[in-house]
Amino acid sequence: MIALVDCNNFYVSCERVFQPQLEGRPVVVLSNNDGCLISRSDEAKALGFAMGEPYHLARPRLQQHGVHVFSSNYALYGDMSRRVLRVLSEFTPEVDVYSIDEAFLNLSGMQYCADAGLDAYAQAIRNTVQEHVGIPTAVGVAPTKTLAKLANRLARRQPPTQRVLVLATEEQRWAALSQTAIADVWGIGRRYAPKLMGAGVQTAADLAEASESWVRRHLGGVVGVRLWRELRGQICLDFDPAELAAEPGQPTPGRHSVTCTRSFGQPQRSFAALSEAVATFTSQAAEKLRRHGLAAHVLTVLLGTDKYAPGSGPRTHTAVVTLPTATSDTGELIGVALQKLRQLVRPGTAYHRAGVTLSGLEPAGQAQLSMFGHSAEQLQQRQQLMARLDALNARFGRGTVRHAATGAGDKLWRGRRNMMSALYTTDWQQLWAVRS
DNA sequence: TCTGGGGTCCTAGGACCC
DNA sequence: TCTGGGGTCCTAGGACCC
Secondary structure (H helix, E strand, C coil), X not given: CEEEEECCCHHHHHHHHHCHHHCCCCEEEECHHHCEEEEECHHHHHCCCCCCCEHHHHHHHHHHCCCEEECCXXXXXXXXXXXXXXXXXXXXXXXXXXXXXXXXXXXXXXXXXXXXXXXXXXXXXXXHHHHHHCCCCEEEEECCHHHHHHHHHHHCCCCHHHCEEECCCHHHHHHHHHHCEHHHCCCCCCCHHHHHHHCCCCEHHHHHHCCHXXXXXXXXXXXXXXXXXXXXXXXXXXXXXXXXXXXXXXXXXXXXXXXXXXXXXXXXXXXXXXXXXXXXXXXXXXXXXXXXXEEEEEEEEEEECCCCCCCCCCCEXXXXXXXXXXXXXXXXXXXXXXXXXXXXXXXXXXXXXXEEEEEEEEEXXXXXXXXXXXXXXXXXXXXXXXXXXXXXXXXXXXXXXXXXXXXXXXXXXXXXXXXXXXXXXXCHHHCCCCCC
């Protein structure tokens, strides 16, 4: 059996751990650049605030209702996520991390679990995360990932302290399928939902009862058939516990790309500003690569114009380079990225967004030659340089030591985050103070 | 004035090549 | 009337997820 543990309203919950007076009050957290609402407390949902709503449109109503608003604080959320995962890994060695606030747990073969009963075990997971980290969760348990997602969704209807649902029998599975609207099934999005409803498929049960050939024809071929089988209890989605098992710096299998993109605080026209941004994103992506013990063969530079402006024409412009050898060296990658950027930029165009994707990933350390023709000795020196740079930045904070091309900091292209909470858990200067 | 970011997988047309 | 075909690379975009 597979359990899905989901921290609902995770970012809001993280803020509440350090500001408990916000318990029971409406709270929202904004996306990067203070753009959209991406996490909402139950109270904020009840007031009608929608996922993804633009902040500048919601602001008057947020003020009117006295909603507490936070810019996103990813250093805090990432650290809290690691704490949750540490607790989960005490319940099973096989944890498949799906996102910052969700993980699948393989409970098959857990003797304690069999002894205590699935329901009690799932409840214990929920209670322990709450006690040790202070983050509320819901737990759904079922034979497949898709059914575990479905169980998790239904579990959230329970009162906060009982958000656990196990689908062990055929009766329980069918009852759950019948109670789930087709639009709420994992893998059915805004395009397929209306199409299926038009064909008379209103619930997950209706879909599970359809024929395989019908599903293949109307639901994106093999992807739809996989979903249909999972709903019927047949495992089609791999359980991949590699992410948590890997030591930091060891190669992480399963990952195909690393991206860093940002919208600008203001549209940018100058090559100087764009190149600072691209150099900064490249160095952040390269850091992530090294953290995962990977090197990249392919680099893509992206520039985006105003995607909300009327009119046609491409909104994103990309340029791809295939590197002669895979690398995770920030300096080498910045050099290549800026060269491509120069080809991509059209003078006078206002860009709203830029980014870098590193793909064609392979475990680091396989390359014997540098793309710039460095000797083996020079290559080793550069790798040591990167290791020291990462160590310094880990100790003294991101960007303490960086390449000159990333600029002096505090530039107009950087986004807004005007309402960020403190780095309670990752900065000595901002530790949470408890006064007696 | 102000509309996120990071992933995966798939499709389609044009350029180019043999 | 008839105007190869198959492969790759490149760019762009659609669909889904969190």
